[in-house]
Amino acid sequence: MTSTVKDAIRRGRKTVEDVVEAGLNTVDAVVVKGRQTVESAVSLGRRTVEHTLLHGRSTMKAAILHGREDIRIEHVPVPEAAAGELVVRVGAALTCGTDLKVFRRGYHARMIVPPALFGHELAGTVVEAGEGVTGFATGERVVALNSAPCGECYFCARGQENLCDDLLFNNGAYAEFIRIPARIAAKNTLHVPDHVPLEHAALTEPLACAVHGFEDSHPRAGDTVAVIGGGPLGLMILHVAALAGYEVIAIVRHDGQADAARQLGAAHVVQATSIRKAIRETRRLTPNDRGVDIAIEAVGAPEAWEEAVELVRKGGTVNFFGGCAVGTHVNLDTNRIHYSDITLRATFHHTPAICRKALELIAGGRFQAAAFITGHAHLYELNRVFEKLMKRSSEIKTAIVP
Numbered sequence: 001m002t003s004t005v006k007d008a009i010r011r012g013r014k015t016v017e018d019v020v021e022a023g024l025n026t027v028d029a030v031v032v033k034g035r036q037t038v039e040s041a042v043s044l045g046r047r048t049v050e051h052t053l054l055h056g057r058s059t060m061k062a063a064i065l066h067g068r069e070d071i072r073i074e075h076v077p078v079p080e081a082a083a084g085e086l087v088v089r090v091g092a093a094l095t096c097g098t099d100l101k102v103f104r105r106g107y108h109a110r111m112i113v114p115p116a117l118f119g120h121e122l123a124g125t126v127v128e129a130g131e132g133v134t135g136f137a138t139g140e141r142v143v144a145l146n147s148a149p150c151g152e153c154y155f156c157a158r159g160q161e162n163l164c165d166d167l168l169f170n171n172g173a174y175a176e177f178i179r180i181p182a183r184i185a186a187k188n189t190l191h192v193p194d195h196v197p198l199e200h201a202a203l204t205e206p207l208a209c210a211v212h213g214f215e216d217s218h219p220r221a222g223d224t225v226a227v228i229g230g231g232p233l234g235l236m237i238l239h240v241a242a243l244a245g246y247e248v249i250a251i252v253r254h255d256g257q258a259d260a261a262r263q264l265g266a267a268h269v270v271q272a273t274s275i276r277k278a279i280r281e282t283r284r285l286t287p288n289d290r291g292v293d294i295a296i297e298a299v300g301a302p303e304a305w306e307e308a309v310e311l312v313r314k315g316g317t318v319n320f321f322g323g324c325a326v327g328t329h330v331n332l333d334t335n336r337i338h339y340s341d342i343t344l345r346a347t348f349h350h351t352p353a354i355c356r357k358a359l360e361l362i363a364g365g366r367f368q369a370a371a372f373i374t375g376h377a378h379l380y381e382l383n384r385v386f387e388k389l390m391k392r393s394s395e396i397k398t399a400i401v402p
């Protein structure tokens with residue numbers, strides 16, 4: 001009996017001791033955990049405050065593409081620059097034919113999958129440079145391109161960086177701030193000279209495509225160049241060719257495009273009611289109706305691709321510059337291509353070297369940058385701007401100012 005009581009007391013004491021010990025452990029753990037939570041909250045708070053001070057606020061307005069003809073201006077966190085990255089306050093973002101296509105189709109196989117930040121032609125001011133960035137500092141004016149090649153694949157090694165297997169694209173220009181990925185910050189972000197307005201510098205990307213398309217057609221002194229299409233890129237290509245001293249024939253549809261083509265240096269403007277007439281009229285502008293030396297298609301339609309082949313002389317060069325919708329096929333006269341010894345090319349995108357050339361052209365003063373920016377609008381008006389562009393107005397590019 002006595003021993004049973006003693007045992008019970010001993011057991012009881014042990015249980016109490018166990019409970020107390022477990023309790024103490026729990027309290028310790030809670031205190032440690034609590035301290036950690038407080039510390040991490042403080043550090044997070046400090047970082048948020050620092051970030052807010054740096055940018056002036058923690059959220060920004062940005063255009064988010066949700067699908068077909070559905071852009072919404074939303075409040076999203078201001079991006080932060082991780083190692084190697086930049087955050088740029090957008091000074092001007094330009095509308096572009098590619099963005100219009102994306103707006104109309106709701107996606108772009110290679111460049112953008114919704115919901116996503118939108119817009120890719122921009123210039124602005126660096127507000128944050130991530131760890132390890134040496135080329136740029138806060139306050140510097142830059143143009144950040146929409147892509148950068150890997151530098152390591154077969155195509156990059158051959159200097160065809162526009163065809164890089166791992167081309168990195170960046171979108172988000174229609175916003176107050178944009179994050180520039182490390183690779184683009186390192187390879188395809190350029191300082192904007194003081195005398196160049198940011199909205200002119202933002203033309204670097206499309207102009208690089210235009211310069212690439214023109215140079216890739218391998219023009220020779222004295223060549224006559226026909227450019228089909230009076231959109232922003234057609235006009236840019238013809239301006240580049242005219243500035244380089246070539247005789248340019250612009251083939252356009254609308255009166256506004258004809259006026260712009262003349263202003264940008266086209267020697268002749270063909271504004272025919274049908275493709276057959278445009279071919280005849282263009283050929284008539286060359287000796288013995290022989291055809292032009294180079295024809296550059298900048299529409300992105302199969303009829304225009306076929307037209308381009310009919311415009312060139314024997315031994316001439318055709319550049320299918322305008323990308324058509326997926327699955328498009330064309331009918332070409334094989335006899336004409338073979339027996340007239342016609343060179344067919346199709347230039348896509350740009351390379352870092354050509355982007356530098358394009359910015360030099362803009363900064364050089366002869367390039368009429370202002371002629372390409374025919375309107376200004378606030379970020380909130382973006383939907384309206386694209387709807388207007390879909391109606392094929394005389395607007396070339398609109399500068400979106402956030």
Ligand SMILES: [Zn+2]
Pocket residue numbers: 096097098099120121205206
């Ligand atoms: Zn573009």
Ligand SMILES: [Zn+2]
Pocket residue numbers: 149150151152153154155156161163164165166167
């Ligand atoms: Zn590559």
